Amino acid sequence: MPTYSTKLNLPKPLGNENFTRAKYNELIDAIDAKAGATSGLAQLGADGKVPPTQLPTLASTxxxxxxxxxxxxxxxxxxxxxxxxxxxxxxxxxxxxxxxxxxxxxx
The missing domain is CATH 3.30.160 (Double Stranded RNA Binding Domain)
Known part of the structure; x- marks a missing residue:
């Protein structure tokens, strides 16, 4: 059973286990699931910036x-x-x- 990262709860390979293609794909899928999700990773727009829809509401005046x-x-x-x-x-x-x-x- 894999361990998980503390911040994003992503799977980590066990101890000296080889990082196989399947493990790599599992990690990529887990990152993709976190991207754009609440309390997950922000996605970047075509301009390389985080879209305003993924930013918290701030006081504007x-x-x-x-x-x-x-x-x-x-x-x-x-x-x-x-x-x-x-x-x-x-x-x-x-x-x-x-x-x-x-x-x-x-x-």
């Missing part, structure tokens, strides 16, 4: 993204404004870290 500000750090009511405020906060934190590192002589 900022209006599709929700920012939860449970600590009320931000004053903006929209995503773009909150991200801008977050960027300013991170930039200020970076400046403080650089100044501290320079004062300690580690930078």
């Amino acid at each position: 900022a209006t599709d993204i929700t920012v939860t500000d449970t600590a009320n750090y931000y004053t903006s009511t929209n995503v773009e404004g909150a991200l801008s405020e977050l960027g300013q906060t991170l930039n200020g934190t970076r400046a403080n870290l650089v100044a501290t590192a320079q004062a300690l002589g580690v930078m």
Whole structure:
């Protein structure tokens, strides 16, 4: 009885067993069965890219993204404004870290 790969559950030849044409065909059939299947392998289109139908749905605009500000750090009511405020906060934190590192002589 063959063992199977952990990621795609494809058959693997046993120990020192010769990799016969039948085993090769069994492996190819197993790969083909996984191609294009849910949680399987994505197939490539004629352009060499994964077709959009095999990609997960992603947020396409900022209006599709929700920012939860449970600590009320931000004053903006929209995503773009909150991200801008977050960027300013991170930039200020970076400046403080650089100044501290320079004062300690580690930078």
